[in-house]
Amino acid sequence: MSLLMAAEEGASPLRPDWWEVLITGLGFLILLYIVVKFIAPTFEKIYQDRKEAIEGGLAKAEKAQAEAAAAREEYNQQLESARLEAQKIREDARVEGEQIVAEHKERAATEAARITENAQKTIQAERSAALVSLRTEVGTLATELASKIVGESLNDDERSNRVVDRFLADLESSQQRSAGATK
Numbered sequence: 001m002s003l004l005m006a007a008e009e010g011a012s013p014l015r016p017d018w019w020e021v022l023i024t025g026l027g028f029l030i031l032l033y034i035v036v037k038f039i040a041p042t043f044e045k046i047y048q049d050r051k052e053a054i055e056g057g058l059a060k061a062e063k064a065q066a067e068a069a070a071a072r073e074e075y076n077q078q079l080e081s082a083r084l085e086a087q088k089i090r091e092d093a094r095v096e097g098e099q100i101v102a103e104h105k106e107r108a109a110t111e112a113a114r115i116t117e118n119a120q121k122t123i124q125a126e127r128s129a130a131l132v133s134l135r136t137e138v139g140t141l142a143t144e145l146a147s148k149i150v151g152e153s154l155n156d157d158e159r160s161n162r163v164v165d166r167f168l169a170d171l172e173s174s175q176q177r178s179a180g181a182t183k
Contacts, residue, residue: 138171139164 142164 135164135168138168142167 139161
């Protein structure tokens with residue numbers, strides 16, 4: 001209708017009314033002012049907050065990744081240190097074991113030498129005692145034999161001792177001659 005009225009008044013439908021253009025332009029400028037002054041800064045702030053949150057999240061992720069890498073490196077170093085320490089402990093235990101074995105061998109050798117020495121001394125003492133006993137018995141037998149051969153009693157101690165000593169000296173010299181001949 002307004003078009004129809006405008007057509008009747010002589011206004012062309014293709015020509016705009018300047019008052020309508022002015023009010024529409026003024027409304028547009030007010031709307032543009034509100035958008036620029038209030039809405040656009042709010043959107044910009046929201047955009048910046050999101051951007052900072054994303055960048056902060058990325059930074060936190062990179063920081064967490066760097067911390068994880070550092071923790072992994074520290075763990076690897078501790079693991080290597082533990083391996084080296086375990087190897088050192090094994091080596092120390094091996095060396096200590098070898099020392100203990102060597103000490104026990106040394107003690108055993110010392111004890112064996114002591115036992116051998118005591119056995120030698122015991123054997124020597126028993127041999128000396130046997131020789132003394134044998135000399136006494138041989139002397140007694142020699143005296144009895146000489147008494148029977150000679151036909152008189154050799155109860156005199158000095159005479160008996162001389163006969164026994166001479167008999168034993170002859171016996172030893174004959175043993176030495178026979179030992180020298182076999183060599």
